[in-house]
Amino acid sequence: MTREQPLALPYYEDPAPGTGALPPRAWYPASDAARLSLNGRWGFRLAPAAQAEDESFARPDFDAAHWETLPVPAHWVLHGHGAPAYTNTLYPFPVEPPYVPTENPTGDHRFTFDLPGDWPGGGDAALRFDGIESAAKIWLNGEELGVFKGSRLPAEYSVGHLLRPEGNVLAVRVHQWSAASYLEDQDQWWLPGIFRDVTLLHRPEEAAGDFFVHADYDHRTGEGTLLVDSNHGSRITVPELGLDIAAGEAASIAVEPWTAETPRLYEAELATAGERVPLRIGFRTIVIEDGVLKVNGRRILFRGVNRHEFHPEHGRAVDLATMRADLLLMKQHNINAVRTSHYPPHPAFLGLCDELGLWVIDECDLETHGFVKLEDWRGNPADDDRWTPALLDRAARMVERDKNHPAIVIWSLGNECGTGRGLTAMAQWIRARDPHRPIHYEGDRTCADTDIYSRMYADHAEVELIGRREETPLEDPALDAKRRAMPFILCEYAHAMGNGPGGLSEYQRLFETHERLQGGFVWEWIDHGIAxxxxxxxxxxxxxxxxxxxxxxxxxxxxxxxFPDRTPSPGLIEYKKVIEPVRIEGDPGSGTVRITNGHDFADLSHLAFGWAYEAEDGTVAEGALAVPPLAPGESTELKLPSPAHTHGGEAWWTVRAVLAADTAWAAAGHEVAWAQLAAVRPEPPAPQPPAAPRRGEGGVLVLGPGTFDAATGELRHLRGFQVTGPRLDVWRAPTDNDVAALSPAGRQPALLWRKLGLHRMRHRIAGVEMSGDALTVTTRVAPAASDLALRTVYRWTATDDRLRLTVDVTPEGDWKVPLPRLGVRLGLPGSLGDAAWYGGGPGEAYPDTRAASRIGRYTATVDALQTPYVRPQENGARADVRWAHLRGEDGAGIRIDGEPAFWFTARRWTTEQLDAAGHTPGLVPGERIWLNLDHGQQGIGSASCGPGILPRYRLDAAPASFSFTFSVPDNGQ
Known part of the structure; x- marks a missing residue:
């Protein structure tokens, strides 16, 4: 895509890097040098085009009194100026690099500030911008400082000679679109503005310049070696280790190493004649050895997430408290790694990763995904020499800013940029600057420039082949041999969109089985819904x-x-269970438990273990479990104590591992891992004398506590409660993974379901018969325009106070499409708004998302049973339910017992209403509660951007038989 260009492009269309900035250097949060935050309320004016206004606004004497104000950091589109826009891969403007539309919203910003009275004289000062989207020109006191590009990377400008004691005027012109936008197509909202901190830094004479902390660890000797490269003469002191060395001098001493599980940091200081900089040093060594990525001599397993920066009200302007809250949630849910998709985060986030302990893949601010829509990535900047300086500039600014963080174990060139000379140049520069960290990039399947084989959304079967190093070979034998010898990660997998993701457990077992498979990063951390x-x-x-x-x-x-408000979704609860670093297993009824330490470095001395013997009505007995401090990978088998008093019905052992003491990320008692082992299986209830059906007045049939419509055989009343149904139901409001918009048509279950007509099934009554002690209703349930059907027989029997329904389903025809669900749906009075159940909980679960569902007795309101996905869809099912009870405020209600255990869902709107709603306000509670009692559910999978469900979770149309018993307990129990 070459075209004739003018001799001089405007700066915002020039593919070159920004201008005027100081060389990039290491970022640190504090020193004894003065600094002044310039965050606050700035004057703001929005123009529709880059050149709609002249540059006179940068003059100190310009009258901006009539301007509006805007907070900085912020995105102007979130403050009433224009609107956000979201695209995944498509550029929201014509693809004509490096040109951008004339309609280019441009925000002029002005801020006036005085220097503090104690601002030092002498030396210099640097004006630092930590993030501006997408390009900006900057002035101070009317003097142009330069042009900022590279939205999510810092730039500093020398301004000491321009500062005044009072009335300094900082002016910034920000363009929404620029040549840099072609490098920032990163599956997120397009949100222009100055969205990270603006800071004035005093730079004393002989201030600390750039420095590179090398803190290696030898796992064989237990010694750490510290060497600090610095551009200025400086000394480094580590009081706890008794070290006082000059820059460039190496020292070796016994240390405790840094890992994500044991984030040991040593407080240190780098001092020059003009500045003292506090440091936190973590000793660790990263190598790839025998095709395995190792830290401190041990293979590591990433239990990771991809993380965009996002806040539902502030966009990418994320404060420190929110960053810390995110990391605490990660640690509390057993997550040990973050890929900074798809740009370096706010630098303070990396300091928190050092402190709390997470492995980090630091990814460059680079993605050109929109070019994938053009044949052979035509015009891709990653393979266009005009753009290589900008790519190198971004690589350098990332590495230089972040190089001193022990948490960073891998550099990533960027994301979804195809392949090209620019990426090769970046890899060569990074490898020369920092040869001790491996390089990642997923987009080149040959791995020509990388040290790690990385993929997105490979299915379980392919991942297993890769784990065995038996993947499909490359055409080039040398590249194939090189790649086959690399460690493997799934840099994105388990797309966490809506209800899901499914199949996590199966991935995790593969990671734990094959040494080459070093884990993955779920896409992604948070929904980007805007409030x-x-x-x-x-x-x-x-x-x-x-x-x-x-x-x-x-x-x-x-x-x-x-969810956007940072409430954990069921997917996070499931992920925590799947990746828990302690495996607790046992054979049902054996009373023996096997405990395996799945940590990479930590033994189990930081955990306390306990057991509980539980029955339907609560805990029968409990106590501590003495587990030795197993080293990583070690296992032990223990006999569980026999309780003094057992229970006649179903019973379970629950074994838990909790924190033994407070940590930086959770309090003592926080649950890390758990398992349930069956102790006693339930016995069937004793049979009761049957009741016979009879005809009543008004065209009804009476059977035990139930009243039925004589013509249709449908239940109408149950001991005073009006009932609608039950009727066979196979439809669910499609999940995002059912819709699977990015998958081929054959892998889009919802498309197949709608095409067949499963959302509009019709019920034909074939017969209503009373015979002996049973009422039998035969129906044919089928979609229009098809000869496929489900022959359904409802057989009702009863005792005086209990009504039993057995449903037999027989498919007719050649069913090639799986069912969304298989069960019955019935309507109950809206007053029955409180639910109790015995079975899986406390949250929702589906066939391939049920690892975190534990058996117990639970209560919740019907409203609380709903999972508020941003786009409404199937949700809220509880798994393995033995019985469920819907009650009113007076405690009276209807109880349903199932045989076998069933899936239980209750909501105040129909499935059809749930299907039709585009947003949560579209779900308006009705006068009835709609109850689904399901014998089967289709799995969830990850097909919204990844593989569909595994075959074992497919709900094929097949003969089925299941039963429910309805009753109205007198005591409300």
């Missing part, structure tokens, strides 16, 4: 298309383990 309200004030979260975008990718921006 909005409808006219009556009801809140909701907006997604693509809600702001009138011409092009958008809908709710694909909501694909995280957290």
């Amino acid at each position: 909005q309200r409808i006219a009556d004030g009801t809140p909701y979260f907006a997604y693509g298309g809600d702001f009138g975008e011409e092009l958008h990718d809908g709710n694909f921006v909501c694909d995280g383990l957290l």
